[in-house]
Amino acid sequence: MGLADRLRKGLEKSREALNQIFYMGGEVDEQFWEDLEDTLVMGDIGPEVAMKVVDDLRELSARQALRTADQMREALAKRLAEAFPAADRDPFDDTPSCVIFVGINGAGKTTTVGKLAGAAREGGTSVLIGGADTFRAAAIEQLKVWGDRSGVEVVTRERGADPASVCYDVIESAEKQGSELVLLDTAGRLHTSPELMRELAKVVSVTRKRAQMPVTVVLVVDATTGQNGLNQAKEFNEALDLDGLIVTKLDGTSKGGIAVSIASRLELPIYRIGVGESMEDLQRFDALDFCRALVGESL
Numbered sequence: 001m002g003l004a005d006r007l008r009k010g011l012e013k014s015r016e017a018l019n020q021i022f023y024m025g026g027e028v029d030e031q032f033w034e035d036l037e038d039t040l041v042m043g044d045i046g047p048e049v050a051m052k053v054v055d056d057l058r059e060l061s062a063r064q065a066l067r068t069a070d071q072m073r074e075a076l077a078k079r080l081a082e083a084f085p086a087a088d089r090d091p092f093d094d095t096p097s098c099v100i101f102v103g104i105n106g107a108g109k110t111t112t113v114g115k116l117a118g119a120a121r122e123g124g125t126s127v128l129i130g131g132a133d134t135f136r137a138a139a140i141e142q143l144k145v146w147g148d149r150s151g152v153e154v155v156t157r158e159r160g161a162d163p164a165s166v167c168y169d170v171i172e173s174a175e176k177q178g179s180e181l182v183l184l185d186t187a188g189r190l191h192t193s194p195e196l197m198r199e200l201a202k203v204v205s206v207t208r209k210r211a212q213m214p215v216t217v218v219l220v221v222d223a224t225t226g227q228n229g230l231n232q233a234k235e236f237n238e239a240l241d242l243d244g245l246i247v248t249k250l251d252g253t254s255k256g257g258i259a260v261s262i263a264s265r266l267e268l269p270i271y272r273i274g275v276g277e278s279m280e281d282l283q284r285f286d287a288l289d290f291c292r293a294l295v296g297e298s299l
């Protein structure tokens with residue numbers, strides 16, 4: 001299966017509801033606009049964005065005399081794509097680079113680090129993985145498995161070690177070895193715990209101070225957490241001043257619109273999306289391709 005097909009397959013559930021509106025094949029009438037707005041809101045795009053998008057499309061349909069629902073499909077994809085802020089740089093391509101992965105438990109941080117490390121190494125980049133999740137012994141093991149699989153060294157310390165000092169060591173090793181890409185995995189934590197968020201802020205500030213390469217802080221969000229994902233993103237952003245997002249498990253939800261909601265509300269770029277468990281399912285993010293897959297193709 002090609003990448004575009006994987007994306008389309010991954011967003012199948014999210015597309016279903018929108019498809020229904022378009023397949024009715026009817027005229028663009030008042031009912032169509034109401035259904036479209038409701039469906040966008042139900043898909044977790046967020047009421048403000050949904051309203052704005054529908055208003056803009058109404059105007060466009062009047063101006064360009066677009067009369068069938070199907071004609072509105074591409075217009076909707078294009079309009080939704082505009083809601084995503086573009087990234088200034090790709091922290092995985094633009095090396096030397098250090099990326100710190102943060103997020104709640106089970107969001108997909110470790111698997112994402114593993115997949116990105118494998119892909120970068122295959123592309124000829126020298127990569128180092130840093131295991132700053134010293135909270136769970138299993139997390140250190142999981143990271144080592146990924147490291148072995150992709151042939152990437154993992155620098156970590158024993159369970160209970162201070163995560164900020166692990167990051168310090170990792171950066172030191174990376175500089176000694178001349179690593180181009182450093183991927184730092186951190187322990188999952190609840191955004192509602194001030195103490196854990198402070199610990200993470202220390203990880204970020206120590207790494208930023210120590211590293212000579214640019215440091216990017218990326219929140220990994222599980223799309224299946226829906227609106228809670230937006231709350232997580234707000235809290236993490238307040239505590240850490242995030243640079244961007246990776247949205248995982250889009251294949252497991254009918255509410256893929258949450259990606260639009262988080263990225264536009266927080267004005268953060270999306271660097272990658274996860275649309276399945278395999279390596280190829282962690283994809284580069286292209287706003288228009290994503291929105292076309294979310295909205296569906298014209299008949």
Ligand SMILES: Nc1nc2c(ncn2[C@@H]2O[C@H](COP(=O)(O)OP(=O)(O)OP(=O)(O)O)[C@@H](O)[C@H]2O)c(=O)[nH]1
Pocket residue numbers: 103104105106107108109110111112133139186187188189248249250251252273274275276277281
């Ligand atoms: N279906 C699907 N599963 C995914 C995706 N990304 C990650 N997963 C799965 O999500 C589960 C949790 O991923 P982890 O990488 O362990 O999550 P984590 O954020 O490191 O978790 P903690 O170590 O507890 O903080 C794993 O079973 C992954 O295979 C995705 O895009 N789609």
